[in-house]
Amino acid sequence: DVWIHAVSVGEVNAAAPLITAFQKQQPRWRILITTTTPTGLDQVNLSLGNRVTHCYLPIDHPIFIARFLRTISPRLLIIMERELWPNIIHGCHKRSIPVVIANARLSQRSCHRYARILPLMRPALAIVSTIAAQTEADRNRLMTLGAHPDRVMTTGNIKYDVTVPTKMKDTARSMRQDWGSHRLIIVAGSTHEGEEAVLLDILDPLRQHYPGLLLILAPRHPERFDAVFHLVRDRGFNTHRHSDGYTVVPPSAEVHLRDSMGELPLLYAAADVAIVGGSLIEIKGIGGHNLLEPCAVATPVVFGRYITDFLEIGHNIVKRKAGIQVHDLNELSDTLKKLLNDDALRSRMGANGIQVIKENRGATQRTLELCIPLIESDLLSREHKDASS
Numbered sequence: 001d002v003w004i005h006a007v008s009v010g011e012v013n014a015a016a017p018l019i020t021a022f023q024k025q026q027p028r029w030r031i032l033i034t035t036t037t038p039t040g041l042d043q044v045n046l047s048l049g050n051r052v053t054h055c056y057l058p059i060d061h062p063i064f065i066a067r068f069l070r071t072i073s074p075r076l077l078i079i080m081e082r083e084l085w086p087n088i089i090h091g092c093h094k095r096s097i098p099v100v101i102a103n104a105r106l107s108q109r110s111c112h113r114y115a116r117i118l119p120l121m122r123p124a125l126a127i128v129s130t131i132a133a134q135t136e137a138d139r140n141r142l143m144t145l146g147a148h149p150d151r152v153m154t155t156g157n158i159k160y161d162v163t164v165p166t167k168m169k170d171t172a173r174s175m176r177q178d179w180g181s182h183r184l185i186i187v188a189g190s191t192h193e194g195e196e197a198v199l200l201d202i203l204d205p206l207r208q209h210y211p212g213l214l215l216i217l218a219p220r221h222p223e224r225f226d227a228v229f230h231l232v233r234d235r236g237f238n239t240h241r242h243s244d245g246y247t248v249v250p251p252s253a254e255v256h257l258r259d260s261m262g263e264l265p266l267l268y269a270a271a272d273v274a275i276v277g278g279s280l281i282e283i284k285g286i287g288g289h290n291l292l293e294p295c296a297v298a299t300p301v302v303f304g305r306y307i308t309d310f311l312e313i314g315h316n317i318v319k320r321k322a323g324i325q326v327h328d329l330n331e332l333s334d335t336l337k338k339l340l341n342d343d344a345l346r347s348r349m350g351a352n353g354i355q356v357i358k359e360n361r362g363a364t365q366r367t368l369e370l371c372i373p374l375i376e377s378d379l380l381s382r383e384h385k386d387a388s389s
Contacts, residue, residue, distance in 0.1 A: 001029040001375070003074040005057060005088075008040040009220075010290060011080040014103050016047050017161040017364045018078070023051065025368070032072055039221065039261070046262035057085075065091040076375045078102050082110060086124040098129040098374040102367050103158045104142060105134045107287060107308045111141040122146030129374055132367045135312050153370065156363035157313065160356075162296045164265065172269035172297070179249045179256065183212040184272050184340050187299075189264045190220040190289040191277035196228050198280050200235050200255075202333040207254065210340055214249065218258040218267055220277060220289070225259035232257065269297035272346060273339050279304035280332070288314070295322050295353030300346050302326060302335055316360065322353035 002022060006012045012035065019031055033048070034057040035041055044054045058064040065087050077092050078100045079085070092099050106114075114121050125131075125146040132155040133139040139152045179185060188199055196217055207213050219228050225243075232239045232255045240246070240253035242260055249256050258267060268274045274294035278286045280303075287309030294301040301323035307314045317323040324339075326332040339346055 001026075001031065001075050002078065002371075003032045003034070003072060003076070004052075004078045004080065005034045005083060005085075006040065006044075006080040007057075007083050008035060008037040009043045011035075011083070012040050012043040012047065013290065014158050015078075015080050017158055017163070018102060018367060019048060019052060021364050021368045022371075025372070032074070042222075042261050060085045060087045062087050062091065069095055069097070076100065076371060078371065081105050084114065084121060084124065086120050089124040089128060093127045099127075100367075100371055100374065101128055101131045102371075103134060103155075103363070104131050105138050105309065106141040106145075107311075108141070109287075109308060111145065114145055118145065130370045132363075132370055134363075137312075153366075155366040155370070156360060158363045158367065159290060159292050159313070160360040161362070161364040162292055162357065164269075164296050168266060168269055168297065172266055175266065175270045178247050179214060179216075179270065180212065180251060183214050183251075184210050185214050185216060185270065186273050186275060186336065186340075187216040187218065187267045187271035188275040188277060189218045189267060189293070191217060191228075192220055192281075192283050192286060193224065193227075194283070195277050195280045196231055198329060198332075199275070200232065200237065202329060202336070203237065203254070205333060206336060206340075209337060212251075213340070214253065214256060216256045216258055216267060216271065218260075218264060222259070222261060225257070229257050229259070265293050265297060268294040268299050271299050273336060274299045274301045276301060276303045279306045282306050291317055291323065292357060296357055298350030298354050300324070300339055300349035301353065302332070302339070304332075316356055317353070320352050320356050322349055322356050 004015050006015045022029060031052045033044055033052045033054050035044060036057050041054060058068045069091055074097055076098050081103050082105055089099055122145060126148060131142055131147055131152040133142060133152055134157045136154050139154050142152055143149055203215055217228060219225060229241055237254045238252050240249050240256045242258050276289050276291050278289040288307035291301055291303055291310050291313050303325055305327045314325060318325055324335050326335050
């Protein structure tokens with residue numbers, strides 16, 4: 001009934017609240033989710049399980065797309081965030097399958113890139129049924145590429161509709177005991193190559209002020225786990241690896257490598273301070289990662305300057321004093337010292353993070369209200385055709 005394309009981990013996480021909302025309203029609807037990366041598949045299995053069917057997205061070529069659409073025959077396609085595939089959009093339009101771009105975001109950089117192939121993008125965007133844009137800036141950029149103004153709505157960011165399992169606090173408290181309940185803990189999540197080295201550069205000076213300090217590293221991509229382990233060990237830090245099978249982190253450990261997937265919200269919930277990777281150094285194709293995950297569990301968040309994909313969220317977090325943006329290594333070190341020194345400050349920032357989430361909820365419902373009429377219209381159209389034949 002509904003085909004959702006979510007390219008990788010971030011898009012799968014954004015799709016999850018929408019899928020939950022669909023299934024509450026129409027529990028019998030069948031949902032297919034496609035991804036393009038193995039980590040995307042892993043996230044589908046972790047967060048959605050057997051609630052959906054998964055397969056990889058076919059190559060964006062008319063022959064393959066036609067075969068795929070004949071096989072699944074969806075009533076609606078929802079593309080998450082910014083994956084614009086012209087042959088898929090045209091293939092759906094040819095078969096009268098409505099297309100929605102949900103939680104749509106388009107940075108200035110991406111807008112310039114798509115503008116280079118405007119003759120390809122403009123016809124595709126012009127036939128999209130509805131676009132649910134995160135912000136007015138996203139809406140305006142999409143319209144400059146050819147989206148019809150009447151079909152682009154500003155609905156907000158679905159990522160604000162994050163839900164935290166009721167038992168997470170208890171699980172986080174238990175995890176904290178395993179790490180060392182009296183130690184200060186920094187969790188650096190979704191880190192990329194080069195960022196771990198930056199964090200290790202400031203770890204020794206920080207540990208001089210806070211001898212028991214433990215740094216938890218959770219790299220973004222599983223294929224980098226071994227490389228990160230060797231980097232930390234070669235830099236001379238006493239390192240504990242989660243996959244070694246020992247739950248309790250020994251007091252002598254200075255760095256704990258969390259070489260597992262799907263645990264970030266829990267790790268953030270057990271931390272004193274969270275650092276969100278993909279933002280500390282400039283990385284081609286990466287514009288930051290989800291800054292709201294620490295906020296949702298009342299943990300103050302620190303992030304770098306490279307957040308082109310999360311500018312609006314980053315602005316809200318800084319404005320409401322739920323987190324701090326840093327611009328260089330010295331600022332990162334000073335900020336961490338400031339937070340680790342002040343329990344009350346961390347508590348206030350955590351409470352502010354919860355408030356940021358509460359104030360910006362609702363995008364999922366607004367997006368659902370755009371999608372449901374398209375499916376119902378398609379159903380009526382099919383019933384009419386069947387009756388006529």
